[in-house]
Amino acid sequence: MARQLHLNLFLMARGHHEAAWRHAGSSPRALTDIDLYADAARIAEAAKFDAVFLADSLAVAENGGLVANGALEPLTLLTALAARTRHIGLIGTASTTYNHPYTLARQFASLDHLSGGRAGWNIVTSWLPRAGANYGHTENVGHGDRYRIAEEFIEAVDALWRSYPAAAVLDDRDGGRYLDMSGIQPIDYDGQYIKTRGPLNVPAGPQGRPLYVQAGQSDDGRNFAAKWAEAIFTAHLTKESAQSFYGDVKGRAARHGRRAQDIVILPGISAAIGSTQYEARQVWEELDALTHPEVGLARLSDRFGGHDFRGIPLDRKLTRDDFPDPNQVQASKSRSIGYVNLALGEGLTLRQLLSRLAGARGHLAVAGTPEEIADIIQDWFTSGASDGFNVMPPIINQQLELFASEVVPLLRKRGLFREDYTGTTLRDHYGLRPVGQAEHAVAA
Numbered sequence: 381m382a383r384q385l386h387l388n389l390f391l392m393a394r395g396h397h398e399a400a401w402r403h404a405g406s407s408p409r410a411l412t413d414i415d416l417y418a419d420a421a422r423i424a425e426a427a428k429f430d431a432v433f434l435a436d437s438l439a440v441a442e443n444g445g446l447v448a449n450g451a452l453e454p455l456t457l458l459t460a461l462a463a464r465t466r467h468i469g470l471i472g473t474a475s476t477t478y479n480h481p482y483t484l485a486r487q488f489a490s491l492d493h494l495s496g497g498r499a500g501w502n503i504v505t506s507w508l509p510r511a512g513a514n515y516g517h518t519e520n521v522g523h524g525d526r527y528r529i530a531e532e533f534i535e536a537v538d539a540l541w542r543s544y545p546a547a548a549v550l551d552d553r554d555g556g557r558y559l560d561m562s563g564i565q566p567i568d569y570d571g572q573y574i575k576t577r578g579p580l581n582v583p584a585g586p587q588g589r590p591l592y593v594q595a596g597q598s599d600d601g602r603n604f605a606a607k608w609a610e611a612i613f614t615a616h617l618t619k620e621s622a623q624s625f626y627g628d629v630k631g632r633a634a635r636h637g638r639r640a641q642d643i644v645i646l647p648g649i650s651a652a653i654g655s656t657q658y659e660a661r662q663v664w665e666e667l668d669a670l671t672h673p674e675v676g677l678a679r680l681s682d683r684f685g686g687h688d689f690r691g692i693p694l695d696r697k698l699t700r701d702d703f704p705d706p707n708q709v710q711a712s713k714s715r716s717i718g719y720v721n722l723a724l725g726e727g728l729t730l731r732q733l734l735s736r737l738a739g740a741r742g743h744l745a746v747a748g749t750p751e752e753i754a755d756i757i758q759d760w761f762t763s764g765a766s767d768g769f770n771v772m773p774p775i776i777n778q779q780l781e782l783f784a785s786e787v788v789p790l791l792r793k794r795g796l797f798r799e800d801y802t803g804t805t806l807r808d809h810y811g812l813r814p815v816g817q818a819e820h821a822v823a824a
Contacts, residue, residue, distance in 0.1 A: 399670035442678050502613070533573075534592070594613075677734065719742060
């Protein structure tokens with residue numbers, strides 16, 4: 381079979397543009413209404429998307445109440461979506477900095493069972509400075525320390541998911557024996573940051589273990605992804621940047637004894653779709669007209685570890701002196717470097733930079749007809765820039781429906797995307813090998 385695209389729905393409230401909550405085309409449902417998410421998930425499932433992906437934030441946004449905030453906790457929401465969908469994968473974000481491996485392993489193993497093998501864990505190291513205070517941390521954890529913690533965390537989770545094999549469940553009514561305890565063993569994980577005895581008290585799920593997903597782009601993040609990730613969500617503004625990342629990470633994976641096809645790389649794309657270029661660009665213009673600079677300034681500050689940009693005139697071209705050194709940022713280093721390169725490379729003013737980031741926050745943001753959007757996706761897919769895309773509709777459900785009904789059929793007609801699901805698990809959708817009990821750990 382010819383290589384096939386993979387498409388995820390990155391589901392964010394009423395849309396990915398920061399002003400989507402105000403737009404007349406967005407869903408009127410509350411951010412706490414399960415049907416807001418279920419409606420979108422069903423659209424994506426009808427279009428045969430691989431998965432629904434939920435991000436997460438561990439603190440209230442500091443944006444003066446000018447943007448929608450207060451979405452539901454991802455694992456709870458995905459469990460509810462499991463009952464409202466049948467095929468689409470369910471990927472949730474959970475932090476290695478502010479969780480415990482035993483709790484997280486139980487939660488995702490449970491989701492994998494309840495969904496029939498559709499669970500994936502997006503592994504994040506939590507960079508938001510004020511999140512730590514919500515968990516009793518007086519100082520934010522540094523970038524390098526976050527990845528050292530994450531390494532131990534995932535080793536512990538991986539071992540916990542192997543500690544209770546599905547074959548240990550005998551359920552022998554006649555013999556009076558429910559478990560074969562010889563197969564259920566403690567892991568006795570004793571690291572510098574993480575300690576847990578085990579075994580887990582939930583048996584392995586339909587996939588063996590949930591899928592490992594990761595989104596880091598820094599050097600630490602790439603090394604971590606090359607060792608552990610099976611799907612990578614990444615942000616690139618140009619095809620050339622995406623090609624460089626694609627080749628680099630797959631090359632690093634080979635050094636861990638992994639095959640290139642063991643990792644699915646999915647850049648984000650936020651597409652405004654119209655019957656003409658003018659109509660598509662109008663979507664962004666309508667959304668930008670509903671934004672407030674304070675929202676973008678707060679987000680930019682977060683990305684740069686709390687740096688205050690408010691003293692910079694909005695309509696003056698930015699210079700390097702307007703930014704702290706992005707290489708010293710302990711929050712989201714790779715994204716902050718991208719922001720500086722974007723601003724200086726294109727000679728943007730602060731207002732223009734905020735506008736460029738309002739819709740996709742450093743991911744690819746485009747406007748065009750369905751044919752033009754399909755052309756971009758095909759070009760990136762066939763030129764070594766991606767294995768598919770994390771679809772980030774600027775407005776939900778309006779733009780999601782257009783993508784599903786207008787772009788996906790074109791990709792299908794070109795032989796790039798599935799006509800129907802051919803398996804039942806998230807691993808099936810991605811074309812990844814099943815994980816048996818002896819195969820859980822990737823190369824050390």
